Amino acid sequence: MPGTISRGRGRRTMNEINMVPFIDVMLVLLIIFMVTAPMVTPSLIDLPSVGKAGRQPDKIIQVVINKDERLEVKGGDGSQQVSQRELAAAVKRAQGEDTNAPVVISADRNVKYETVVKAMDALQRAGVARVGLSVQLGQ
Numbered sequence: 001m002p003g004t005i006s007r008g009r010g011r012r013t014m015n016e017i018n019m020v021p022f023i024d025v026m027l028v029l030l031i032i033f034m035v036t037a038p039m040v041t042p043s044l045i046d047l048p049s050v051g052k053a054g055r056q057p058d059k060i061i062q063v064v065i066n067k068d069e070r071l072e073v074k075g076g077d078g079s080q081q082v083s084q085r086e087l088a089a090a091v092k093r094a095q096g097e098d099t100n101a102p103v104v105i106s107a108d109r110n111v112k113y114e115t116v117v118k119a120m121d122a123l124q125r126a127g128v129a130r131v132g133l134s135v136q137l138g139q
Helices: 020-039 087-095 113-125
Strands: 061-065 071-075 078-082 103-107 131-133
Touching: 061 087, 061 113, 071 087, 078 087, 087 113, 103 113, 113 131
Parallel strands: 061 103, 103 131
Antiparallel strands: 061 071, 071 078
16 A cells, blocks of 8 residues: 555664764863873972071070980080980970970981980970971981
8 A cells, every 4th residue: 555654664762872972072181181281380399498597596405315325415504414204304404494495306317216206205295395306417
């Protein structure tokens, strides 16, 4: 019959996704990132440097830790050998009225890290506010 509706050649629904446009967009983005990545400058951190202090403190108490882990406190009244338990009291005596006087710990290179930490902990528990470490500047 010539006037009948044909069923075989109608529009079909698409069951799969066309990936070509997606791949094209991703390749363009990849090229953009590859071109712009070398142009981005990394953030710079302005680190403090040694020697920019305006004025050196008048009174410095120095705690020296020798190779054999003996402690010595050098302050305004000379130097004295102390034990780990006596360290905080000796530093407090050396500070006297100026409780804000800085304390610098100078340790030998071969001293155990634990000894330096114990000295810093003893000073912190005693309420010493300004404790620093002495370092040797590299050539």
